Amino acid sequence: xxxxxxxxxxxxxxxxxxxxxxxxxxxxxxxxxxxxxxxxxxxxxxxxxxxxxxxxxxxxxxxxxxxxxxxxxxxxxxxxxxxxxxxxxxxxxxxxxxxxxxxxxxxxxxxxxxxxxxxxxxxxxxxxxxxxxxxxxxxxxxxxxxxxxxxxxxxxxxxxxxxxxxxxxxxxxxxxx
Amino acid sequence: xxxxxxxxxxxxxxxxxxxxxxxxxxxxxxxxxxxxxxxxxxxxxxxxxxxxxxxxxxxxxxxxxxxxxxxxxxxxxxxxxxxxxxxxxxxxxxxxxxxxxxxxxxxxxxxxxxxxxxxxxxxxxxxxxxxxxxxxxxxxxxxxxxxxxxxxxxxxxxxxxxxxxxxxxxxxxxxxx
Numbered sequence: 285x286x287x288x289x290x291x292x293x294x295x296x297x298x299x300x301x302x303x304x305x306x307x308x309x310x311x312x313x314x315x316x317x318x319x320x321x322x323x324x325x326x327x328x329x330x331x332x333x334x335x336x337x338x339x340x341x342x343x344x345x346x347x348x349x350x351x352x353x354x355x356x357x358x359x360x361x362x363x364x365x366x367x368x369x370x371x372x373x374x375x376x377x378x379x380x381x382x383x384x385x386x387x388x389x390x391x392x393x394x395x396x397x398x399x400x401x402x403x404x405x406x407x408x409x410x411x412x413x414x415x416x417x418x419x420x421x422x423x424x425x426x427x428x429x430x431x432x433x434x435x436x437x438x439x440x441x442x443x444x445x446x447x448x449x450x451x452x453x454x455x456x457x458x459x460x461x
Numbered sequence: 462x463x464x465x466x467x468x469x470x471x472x473x474x475x476x477x478x479x480x481x482x483x484x485x486x487x488x489x490x491x492x493x494x495x496x497x498x499x500x501x502x503x504x505x506x507x508x509x510x511x512x513x514x515x516x517x518x519x520x521x522x523x524x525x526x527x528x529x530x531x532x533x534x535x536x537x538x539x540x541x542x543x544x545x546x547x548x549x550x551x552x553x554x555x556x557x558x559x560x561x562x563x564x565x566x567x568x569x570x571x572x573x574x575x576x577x578x579x580x581x582x583x584x585x586x587x588x589x590x591x592x593x594x595x596x597x598x599x600x601x602x603x604x605x606x607x608x609x610x611x612x613x614x615x616x617x618x619x620x621x622x623x624x625x626x627x628x629x630x631x632x633x634x635x636x637x638x
Contacts, residue, residue: 458495
């Protein structure tokens with residue numbers, strides 16, 4: 285067994301439970317604490333959203349790009365969504381290749397892959413063969429495609445056991461978004 | 462169905478997968494971004510550990526108490542571990558009751574419950590009936606007891622699908638601890 289040290293990991297947080305983006309933010313927390321350089325590219329989520337997550341990122345000086353239109357999945361806007369996803373992926377490759385970052389988070393990146401807006405094999409192939417070996421890439425979102433799971437070093441599935449919406453409690457700022 | 466707004470949630474991240482403490486840190490990230498006041502009490506983990514997580518917490522001025530001896534579970538030290546857990550739980554009640562915090566994280570708190578160092582029914586009973594209604598409490602750790610899961614508003618189980626240790630990659634500072 286060979287031990288690879290300083291190898292950038294491909295990390296995937298997937299599943300239907302809460303906590304995928306949250307876990308990725310926690311990973312950024314640790315990475316920043318350890319002095320690593322991080323960059324976030326959010327797919328699907330809109331720039332207009334002023335979430336707790338972006339507010340602390342600003343305070344910490346974390347580079348953060350929101351490339352989506354929002355959570356809506358509307359067939360009428362599919363061409364636009366696909367275009368934004370391609371733009372986001374081009375930006376992701378640029379940031380990963382730049383060697384300016386130790387950790388690059390591609391938040392909600394499974395959706396463009398699952399919806400077929402990006403070619404899965406090309407994306408996974410690039411991540412495995414073209415990205416600098418030392419760069420950690422973290423990908424979140426439901427329905428991570430099999431190609432991505434096969435390629436990833438660390439995959440955690442979040443399973444919802446209980447959710448407060450069930451009990452009639454509304455999502456709360458600072459806690460769930 | 463009644464909608465309870467401003468209700469503090471009891472949130473549990475459990476399971477054998479990576480990402481429980483990580484998700485809790487991400488929740489703190491959001492909470493801090495939204496201007497909420499947070500406090501962390503770490504059970505089991507030792508004060509001597511200088512993890513990436515505590516370094517950013519210091520930088521952010523987050524109150525952080527480490528109450529354990531480390532990860533080791535040694536029968537010879539059970540009395541000491543149990544004592545530290547009781548001390549930690551007393552501190553937790555004090556912080557939660559103080560109303561000085563909107564979110565209190567009890568990291569690795571399932572272990573003292575699972576090992577029987579604390580009385581589960583008393584602990585869960587206190588969280589449900591004695592804690593100020595507005596305070597969010599977040600609990601992490603493997604083997605969350607059934608009483609806790611029954612009482613919680615939000616429970617997410619982290620399931621390990623793939624782990625880099627399997628491939629001979631060592632845990633890396635800033636990423637996994």
